[in-house]
Amino acid sequence: MQPKQQSLDGSLVVTMPQVRTTDGHFIEWNKEAIVNQLLKxxxxxxxxxxxxxxxxxEAQNIAKDVEKSILKMNLSVLSGPLIREIVNIKLLESGHPEWRKISTRVGTPVFDACEIDLGNGFEVNENANLQxxxxxxxKKKADKISKEQYLLLFPQEITDMHLKGDIHIHDLEYFGTRPFCQDWDLRxxxxxxxxPDGNGTKASVAGPAMKAEVAILHAVKALGSAQTNFAGGQGFYNFLTFLAPYLEGKEYKEIEQLMQMFxxxxxxxxxxxxxxLVFSSVQLSPGIPSIWKDIPAVYMGKVWNGLDSPLKRTYGEFEREVRLSFKALMNVMLQGDYWGKPFSFPKPEISIEPDFMQEDTLFNKTHPELPTYEELYTTAFExxxxxxxxYFDNQLPEYRRSKGGISCYQCCAYQFSVNEEDDNEFEEKVLFKEGKHFSMGSWQVVSLNCPRAAYKANGNDNLLIAILKKQMDDAVKIFNIKKNWMNQVITAGRMPFITQRPKDPNTNKKGSIAVDLNALVYTIGVIGINEMVQVQCGCQLHESHIAMKLAIRVMTEMEMYAKELSVKxxxxIxxxxxxxxxxxQRxxxxxxxxxxxxxxxxxxxxGDIxxxxxxxxxTRDLPVYYTNGTHVPPGANISIIDRIKAEHTFFPIVDGGNILHIWLGxxxxxxKGLKEFAMNIAKNTxxxxxxxxxxxxxxxxxxxxMPGLHNTCENCGSNNVEHLSRVTGYIQAVSGWNAAKKQELKDRQRYDPEHLRNKNTKSPEKKPSLQIQT
Incomplete structure (x- = not known):
């Protein structure tokens, strides 16, 4: 009951209860605290x-109403959250939902928080990489709070579009604090x-690596540290070329040990x-790409150009080290870990480049002890x-190559490129002049629900395209919000690793900024193009030329519109x-x-409708899904050749990244047969x-x-088994997948070696269903 006090004249006086605050104190009731908090x-x-x-x-009137309501409750103690709930009700009653959105709390019910502690409830299988x-x-509790916060701060129309499923704002929990992904210049x-901390005050600062072991550890810790400032994957493009000077003259066994350590x-x-684990990737070439052969190497705190360093050393001098380190990296991964499991990270992005389609016969003749490009690629296919x-990064098609450009795939299939035409500092970055270097990554990703656009279009193709363009406009609104919020975060010094400017080891002045923020792109993703055309045409991508033609038209229109929006x-974008x-699934x-x-x-x-x-x-974790991107459905009963014919068409259009999945039996x-098949894909599609x-x-x-998916162990007969497969762009334990991805795993059309060898093979037979472990 509410406490009562007796006054000097004997009458009873009602007093307000004490307040238990969220910062850990008991204080006396103070109506003005509500006023001040609302004003702030x-x-x-x-x-x-x-x-x-x-x-x-207005704040004083709200505070008076709150006090009256509390008096009626006969409470002995108040909590801060309860007071805030009452304030929010009064704000809504006063006709100001916008004030309530700002003054409300974000969090989770106690029951839901307990479920999260036990590995249940909120987005339990949202990220298969989580342990x-x-x-x-x-993290899940923090994610829940952050997502609620940003949905409250967005304009209502943006919030509603995300919650209703018209669009999806990826990594919403990190929207207000960091960019998405980054491919780093190891130089x-x-x-x-x-x-590691970006400013040198919280962590120790290390000078440039002088030994190979330290260079490896610096590379590792750089990717780990970057995770504090980015929401998505971190990688190194041209990894072995930039690392090669540290491996100079080392024997193969020592190089293999270093690759194993990495x-x-x-x-x-x-x-x-x-x-x-750090979501990581490395772009791997079997030799020195031609663009880097005559470029001064950067290592040990020097640009080895003969001016700022005692000698001129170019990357072309380290062809031996790249070949041996490529071989070593593949061999370590072939061995697997102590149990014989594959390594999930770093994802090896094998670069198939024109430079390595023909052998350097003079080099091979001079160095017969070194593996050839053909042998190195064969090891990758082993x-x-x-x-x-x-993963195979095919740079043979014309659209992947530009004059003097560099290109890479990163994260789960995002493609980034830089060339002389678009970057007026391209040459300076290649030469690492005054610390200038390449930054390739993405600020934010927003995906569009393309099947829903088709439901609304009701068979009208022009209306469908108009709806999708409107969704792209909405995505740009989100990008502009991101841009504004990130400017505030940067000003507040909250992304120190990204914005660091280390001391130049030669001039002792501040060096160049780690990430050129203006070089990061904004990404619009497409979901369910196959189902979109199925709604419009009554048939799927692989079933009709009409469906394929519509998909190409829609994607081309969207790609052109993305360029218009970029300029505007x-x-x-x-x-x-x-x-x-x-x-x-969502x-x-x-x-x-x-x-x-x-x-x-x-x-x-x-899926399982x-x-x-x-x-x-x-539950919302249901075994249904749309086909991702411009893919043919995973379960389509078609030959691998027909699948490739359908999907390869879209790669030049989807300039932000795409992937072809081939599921093996x-x-x-x-x-060697797999390499031959893959090289046909690379050269002819x-x-x-x-x-x-x-x-x-x-x-x-x-x-x-064991290879394949089994319910019992062939060795000991135990049914305590775990399945591994590629969830989207990385290999992970199936037990951490959501119901839709587990269903997709069952649905996937797998191809055995015969299907890969025979170009005229008929559609493969469906395999019997398997109990996927949960």
Missing amino acids: ETVLCEKYYGITAITRE CNAETAH YFFYYGLM IYEMTQMMVARGGQ LASKFGTP HGMT ALARTPAETTC FAVSDLLNESYRKDAIRVIK DTALRQRNM ESSPDA QVGYFAFTKDLTICRNDSHV
Whole structure:
């Protein structure tokens, strides 16, 4: 009951209860605290919405109403959150929902928080790379708070579009604090050294590496440190070329040991967001690309140009070291870890380049002890045959090559490039002049629900394109919000690793900034182009020329419009197939739950529709999905040649990144045969990026590793097994996948070696379904 006090004249006086604050104190009730808090907090309305903040008089009236309501409750103690709830009710009653959006709390019910602690509840399988540990629970709670915060701060129309499933804002939990992904120029760290915290005050600062072991560790820690400032993957382009000077003269065994150290460091550091492995990749060429052969090497804190350093050393001098390190990296990955499992990271991006399609016969004759390009590529395909680990970055098609340009794939399939025509500092960056170097990455990704656009268009192709362009306009609104918020974050010094300017080891002056923020792109992703044309035409991409023709028209229109928006808004906008580990499911579930779209959605959604309809009121983790990007459905019963013919068409259009998935059967194809097949893809199609996926089973009982997906261990008979496969763009344990991805794993059309050899092969037979472990 509420405490009462007796006055001097004997009458009873009602007193306000004490307040238990969220910062850990008991204080006396003070109505003016509400007034002051409202005046302070609603200033954000002006900052984010352009709406006037509350006046003192209005705040005082709200505080009086709150006090009256509390008096009626007969409480002995108040909590800060309860007071805020009452304030929010009064703000809504006063007709100011915008003030309430700002003054409300973000968080989670106690029950939901407990579920997160136990590995259940909120987005439990949203990211297959996350582990079962306390850091993951902590991250999930933080994610929930951050997502609520940003959805409250967005204009209402943006929030509603995301929540309704018209669009998806990727990595929403990090929207207000960091960019998405980055491919790093390793020369930066070999010249300046390593400053993990970005400012040198919290962590020790290391000078430039002088030994190979230190160079490897600096590379590892640079990617790990970058995770604090980015939401997505981190990688190194041209990794072996830039590392090669540190390996000069070393014997193969020593180089292999260094490569082993690099791989184990990257796959044993549980230090990324939420206690996960660093999501990493390295672009690997079997030799020195021609663009770098005559360029002064950067290492040991010097640009070895003969002017600022004692000698002139060019990267072309280190062909031996690149060939040996490529071989070593492949061999270490072929061995697998101590149990024989494949390494998930760093993802090896094998660069198929014109420079290496013909042998350097003079070099091979002079160095017969070194592997040839053909032998090195064969080793990469041995790895693909055994584990499916490598990704192949095909730079042979004309659209992948530009005069004097560099290009790479990164993260789960994002493509970045820089060339002389677009960058007026290109030559200075190639030469590392005054510390200038390349920054390739993305600020933010927003994906579009393309099937829903088709539901709204109702068969009208022109209307469909207009709806999609409107969605792209909405994505740009989000990008502009991101740009504005990031400017505030940068001004506040909250991205120190990205904006660091280390001490130049030669001049002792501040060096160049780590990331050229103006060089980062904004990415618009497409989901469900196959289902979109299925709605419009009544047939899927692989079933009709009419459907393919419409898809090409739509994608071309979108790509051209992205260029228009880039010019109009002064930002580079790229169209991409996004990884969509959960987005393909989220869009399908949203349309299944919406009565306006359910009837149409049931006709085109992939997966187990019956189960999804039965369970839709119990869970959002349903076994249904849309086909990602411009792909043919995973379960399409067509030959691999027909799949490639359908999908390769879109690579030149989707300039922000795309991937061709080839799911292999249980048997391992011959490495040379697989290489021949892959090189035919590289030379004769527009496919810019592809991967061969192998399914594996690991016995938790005796650590035995088996090819294929099995319910019991062939070695000990135990059914305590874990399945491994490629979830989107990386290999991971299936138990951490959401229901849609597990269903997709069952649906995937797999191809055995015979299908890869025979170009005229008929559609493969479907394999019997398998119990996927949960």
